[in-house]
Amino acid sequence: MQIIDGKAAAALLRAEVAAAVAARVAGGRRAPALAVVLVGDDPASGVYVRNKVKACAETGIRSIEHRLGAGVAEAELLALVEALNADADVDGILVQLPLPPQCDATRVIEAIDPAKDVDGFHPVNAGRLALGLPGFVPCTPAGCLRLLKGVHADLAGAEALVIGRSTIVGRPMAALLVGESATVTIAHSRSRDLPALVGRADIVVAAVGRPELVRGSWLKPGATVIDVGINRVTGPDGSARLVGDVAFVEAVEVAGAVTPVPGGVGPMTIACLMENTLRAAG
Numbered sequence: 001m002q003i004i005d006g007k008a009a010a011a012l013l014r015a016e017v018a019a020a021v022a023a024r025v026a027g028g029r030r031a032p033a034l035a036v037v038l039v040g041d042d043p044a045s046g047v048y049v050r051n052k053v054k055a056c057a058e059t060g061i062r063s064i065e066h067r068l069g070a071g072v073a074e075a076e077l078l079a080l081v082e083a084l085n086a087d088a089d090v091d092g093i094l095v096q097l098p099l100p101p102q103c104d105a106t107r108v109i110e111a112i113d114p115a116k117d118v119d120g121f122h123p124v125n126a127g128r129l130a131l132g133l134p135g136f137v138p139c140t141p142a143g144c145l146r147l148l149k150g151v152h153a154d155l156a157g158a159e160a161l162v163i164g165r166s167t168i169v170g171r172p173m174a175a176l177l178v179g180e181s182a183t184v185t186i187a188h189s190r191s192r193d194l195p196a197l198v199g200r201a202d203i204v205v206a207a208v209g210r211p212e213l214v215r216g217s218w219l220k221p222g223a224t225v226i227d228v229g230i231n232r233v234t235g236p237d238g239s240a241r242l243v244g245d246v247a248f249v250e251a252v253e254v255a256g257a258v259t260p261v262p263g264g265v266g267p268m269t270i271a272c273l274m275e276n277t278l279r280a281a282g
């Protein structure tokens, strides 16, 4: 049984990016630059943005933070995105989600220049991924695929189950696995008999946001489990802890390899954002 060390894998990828950034700068080019836009004061978003800015510093990427109030008009946010699109000193643009209700996330994402869309959320990049063409791939599924490839050199023919059909994780994850020639099933809240679907999967990627939904007893022995869930739960003694979408303690008894929460997918997501930003710089 292998506990997949996402922290170590992420540190390795960040070091690779840092070396490439340093080589660029030594060659007389400016450092890649990522604009990070945070709207409002959602505490989780604040933590994510802080971690992204920190990863930029560690890899030598310049980060430019833009903080807007929770009451900002959508037009003002769109004007900022347009200004960042036009700024030749900005390579990547990331608008942290969720946005307050008066700002339509779809409209804001569609305003980002696809060539600067390091989140891979723009329909052009989502479409390119669906078509199997190169483009920006969303960071969480890109990180999951990297972790999977660390366990399985070849995913061709593997039975892969993606639980969750979100545009940020589930759908792009399925497209990436199809690109690796896996046999892919997408399960979601309306799927019948989830335990049976899990039971025949060599690879399970769980991304539904339901604490410990997937039980160890459901897993095929030796399966590889990637847990994207980050759920805050309160124990009987009132203490808070983070758990994934998979019952980790049960899963380690059955799985061949499993990611922990925290310390699995999370750090890889941010490392992949650094990689996308380096690529956006050209």
Ligand code: GUN
Binding pocket: 094, 095, 096, 097, 098, 119, 139, 140, 168
């Ligand atoms: N909110 C939750 N995950 C993400 C992400 O990967 N990117 C952005 N921009 N917002 C998010």
